[in-house]
Amino acid sequence: MSENSLTKDEVKHIAKLANLPVTEEEIIKFQKQLSETVDYIKTLSSVATQGVEPTSQVTGLKNVTRTDEPAPSQTQEEALSNAKNTHNGFIKVKAIFNEQT
Amino acid sequence: MKTYEPIIGMEIHVELKTRSKMFCSCSADWFGKKPNTHTCPVCLGLPGALPVPNKIAIEWSIKLGLALNCKIPSFSKFDRKNYFYPDLPKGYQISQYDQPFAINGNLKKVGIRRVHLEEDTGKLIHQGDSTLIDFNRSGVPLVEIVTEPDIHSSEDAKAFLQELHRIIRYLDISDADMEKGSMRLEPNISVGTGEVPDYKVEVKNINSFNFVKKAIDYEIARHKEILEKGQVPVQETRGWDEKKAITYSQRLKEKAHDYRYFPEPDIPPLIFKEKEIKRAKDQLPKLPGDKRRELKELGLKDDDIEIIIDDIATLNFFEQALNVVRLSGNREISAQEIANWLVNKKINIDKQNPKDLIMAIIAKKQNSQISSDIVSKAIDKVISANQKAIDDYNGGKTGVIMFLVGQVMGATKGKGDAQEIRKLLEKKLTYG
Numbered sequence: 035m036s037e038n039s040l041t042k043d044e045v046k047h048i049a050k051l052a053n054l055p056v057t058e059e060e061i062i063k064f065q066k067q068l069s070e071t072v073d074y075i076k077t078l079s080s081v082a083t084q085g086v087e088p089t090s091q092v093t094g095l096k097n098v099t100r101t102d103e104p105a106p107s108q109t110q111e112e113a114l115s116n117a118k119n120t121h122n123g124f125i126k127v128k129a130i131f132n133e134q135t
Numbered sequence: 136m137k138t139y140e141p142i143i144g145m146e147i148h149v150e151l152k153t154r155s156k157m158f159c160s161c162s163a164d165w166f167g168k169k170p171n172t173h174t175c176p177v178c179l180g181l182p183g184a185l186p187v188p189n190k191i192a193i194e195w196s197i198k199l200g201l202a203l204n205c206k207i208p209s210f211s212k213f214d215r216k217n218y219f220y221p222d223l224p225k226g227y228q229i230s231q232y233d234q235p236f237a238i239n240g241n242l243k244k245v246g247i248r249r250v251h252l253e254e255d256t257g258k259l260i261h262q263g264d265s266t267l268i269d270f271n272r273s274g275v276p277l278v279e280i281v282t283e284p285d286i287h288s289s290e291d292a293k294a295f296l297q298e299l300h301r302i303i304r305y306l307d308i309s310d311a312d313m314e315k316g317s318m319r320l321e322p323n324i325s326v327g328t329g330e331v332p333d334y335k336v337e338v339k340n341i342n343s344f345n346f347v348k349k350a351i352d353y354e355i356a357r358h359k360e361i362l363e364k365g366q367v368p369v370q371e372t373r374g375w376d377e378k379k380a381i382t383y384s385q386r387l388k389e390k391a392h393d394y395r396y397f398p399e400p401d402i403p404p405l406i407f408k409e410k411e412i413k414r415a416k417d418q419l420p421k422l423p424g425d426k427r428r429e430l431k432e433l434g435l436k437d438d439d440i441e442i443i444i445d446d447i448a449t450l451n452f453f454e455q456a457l458n459v460v461r462l463s464g465n466r467e468i469s470a471q472e473i474a475n476w477l478v479n480k481k482i483n484i485d486k487q488n489p490k491d492l493i494m495a496i497i498a499k500k501q502n503s504q505i506s507s508d509i510v511s512k513a514i515d516k517v518i519s520a521n522q523k524a525i526d527d528y529n530g531g532k533t534g535v536i537m538f539l540v541g542q543v544m545g546a547t548k549g550k551g552d553a554q555e556i557r558k559l560l561e562k563k564l565t566y567g
Contacts, residue, residue, distance in 0.1 A: 051393055053219040090212065090398030096406045099190035102153045105160035113171040113179065113270070123170040124267035127221055130259065 039069045139362065140327045141355045143292050144284035145245075146337075147299065149199075149309045150255055150277055150317040151192050157254045157276040158186030158229060158402075166315055170269035178254075178274035180225030186401055188213070192252060192276035193236065193405060195308040197415055199278060200237020200250040202302050202422055207412045211236050213252075213399040221268055222256035229254050230279075232396040236405075242302070243295050246283030253277050278309075284323065284335075289351035293344045296320060297445075300344075301423040304447050313342040320347050325368075326358040334370040338382055341375050350375045353382055426450060433457075433470040439478050448484055453477055456489035468496055506547075513546040514559055528564055536560060 045064050049056040056064065107113075110123050119126040156163050159177035176184035197207055214232035235251035257273035259266050280299065286292045300318065303311045311318040320341045325332040336358070338350045358368045373382040421429075423444050430440045443453050453473060460468045476482060476496060517539055518525060527535045536557060543556050 047393070051217070051219065051395070090400070091403055093403060095403035098187060098403050099193065099405075100155075100160070100187045102155050102189050102191040103160060104155040104162040104164075107161045107173050107175050108179075110169060110172050113174045119265075121265070121267055123172075124260070124269055125171065127266050127268065129261065129264045130221060130266045 040065055040072070137328050137362075139355075139359050141287055141289075141351070142284045142325050142327050142332060142335075143286040143289075143351060144323040144335075145280075145282045145286065145292065145296065146321040146323070147280045147296070148255075148277055148319040148321075149280070149303055149311060150275055151195055152309050152317075153189055153191050153195070153276055155189060156274040157189050157192055157252070158274055159184075161274065163275045165271035165275060168271055170267075170271060173271040174273070179270060180223070186229060186399075188402060188405075189276060194415070195276075195306070196236045196250060196252045196278050197407075197412070198306055198419065199280070199303065199308060200240065201412075201416050201419055202306055203237070203240040203242050203247045203250065203280070203299075205237035205240030205247055205250060207237055207407060207415075208234060209407050209409070209412075210234060210404060211407070212404040213402045214396045215399050216253075217395045221266070222259055223254075223273060224257070224270065228256065229399055229402070230396075243291075243298055245285045245291075245295050248281045248283050250278060250280050253279060284325075289348040289355070292322060292351055293348045296344050296347060298423060301445065301447075305420060305422050307420075316342065318342075320344075322347055322351055322354075324351055324354040324358070326355055326362060328362060332367075334367055336368060336370065336382075337372045338375055339372055339385065346375055346377055349380055350382055353380070357382075430470075435471055435474050439471070439474040442478050443474060449477065452482075452484040452489055452492075456492050459490050459493045463493075465493075465497070467500065468493065472496060509547050510543065510556060510559065513543045514556070514563060516546060517542045518560075518563065525564065536564075 042061050042065060045061050045068060046056070048068070049061075049064075114120045114123070114125060117125040151163075153163050155161065156173075156178055159175050161173045161175050161178055163173075165173050177186050200207055211231070211234050213229050215227040216230045216232070217227040219226060230253035231251035235249045237250035238248070240247035240250070255272050255275040255277040257268055257270040259268055282295075286295060300311050303309050303318070309317055313319075321337060321339055322341070323335045323337050325335040336354055338354065341347050341350055354373075361368045369384075372385045374385045375382055426444045427440055430443060431437075435443070442449070444450050456473045456477070457470055460473070473492070473496070476492060477484075482492060521539065521542065524535050524538055528539075539560050540553055540557050543560065544553060
């Protein structure tokens with residue numbers, strides 16, 4: 035068992051953010067698995083980082099941009115080819131209430 | 136009696152009018168197009184697609200930041216804002232979190248906290264038990280401007296937004312057309328009673344300056360009523376119902392969003408040299424504030440200045456007309472005279488050109504000169520032909536003046552104004 039176990043509520047919260055339905059059994063299972071994952075990531079804190087500049091990029095690249103030139107898009111058929119349901123050129127999903135962020 | 140102070144901040148979203156989208160080459164001209172015809176693996180969030188930022192969109196965001204007196208940090212980056220909602224297919228929006236393109240500016244005494252660049256979302260149409268999705272708009276460059284809570288009345292909020300709208304139009308970076316949704320307004324409102332209030336209410340996606348004003352007034356009154364009862368308004372997001380002119384609760388369980396922002400690993404950081412920023416600043420066009428000063432120096436009335444600068448097309452027309460006068464060396468037409476014609480005569484600037492306007496002003500002047508000559512001659516004639524009426528007038532029967540006016544009108548075949556003729560006649564009869 036990991037030292038800092040995630041609570042059940044935390045697991046539920048994560049599942050909600052990912053829009054995944056989870057059963058009570060799964061919550062217990064993921065509680066253990068996710069806690070182990072977090073512990074594993076914690077290995078990183080053993081690295082000495084004093085004097086190291088924080089960064090989110092390691093490629094050394096910067097200012098990679100494109101000119102504002104439009105190019106042809108996919109056709110509507112191509113765009114919709116992976117959609118489970120469509121309607122008059124739209125992708126159709128189950129009703130989503132106004133939870134827009 | 137407690138004193139209540141409204142505390143208002145604004146969030147404004149503006150769609151840039153670049154030709155292509157923010158991170159891919161799909162056309163950004165989405166409005167009114169067939170659904171899902173402006174998409175590609177990048178803006179559909181397909182696996183393996185690589186977003187590459189649009190250079191012009193970045194330049195325009197910086198331009199806007201500079202126009203709002205912001206600092207442009209030398210280091211900037213994009214981040215992922217994670218949320219699960221089908222208006223973006225990736226499961227996140229590429230936005231900017233802690234290092235936006237512009238910070239710490241001000242406009243009309245309102246602090247500008249930040250100006251950042253992100254991608255617009257797809258359009259959802261809610262229809263009964265299903266939702267229809269069109270991704271044409273997904274990935275169109277969207278600038279967000281966030282102010283400090285420095286606004287204290289709905290009038291000031293409206294005036295601030297109108298000036299911001301003008302600036303955007305002067306910079307020519309967006310249509311800022313609220314009916315098409317290319318400028319969207321979200322006020323945050325709370326009401327303080329001496330202390331800093333510990334709640335705020337956000338009203339989402341309002342598409343007119345007047346509605347913002349109404350929504351703010353509605354909220355202020357609502358909060359006061361709750362505060363009067365010793366309660367605190369609920370922190371929440373509300374919508375604006377324009378038919379009923381009220382706001383309504385959208386999300387009661389408002390908690391800190393768990394967006395799990397992290398740096399966008401697919402896009403290297405953006406680094407700007409000081410001289411690049413300086414050059415961008417030097418290249419800013421004249422803004423509404425500059426134009427206001429210029430027109431003031433020309434001696435225009437304040438009300439006319441506001442009308443002329445409000446719309447850049449009207450301003451351009453005015454300046455071109457002024458230029459026609461200057462080039463012709465005509466000293467008889469003043470800037471104010473051009474303004475009078477433009478403002479009061481409702482000149483259709485789409486149909487008329489500035490030169491025609493000046494010709495019309497000159498023609499009118501000459502006409503009135505000609506007609507005043509004719510009137511003056513007619514008066515002399517009428518006076519010498521109507522000695523009896525003149526004697527009556529001088530004898531105190533001043534009512535006879537109307538007979539003389541009628542005679543003059545008849546002699547000029549209706550040219551000239553009756554009031555004006557009467558004045559001229561009286562003057563002539565009194566002083567000779």
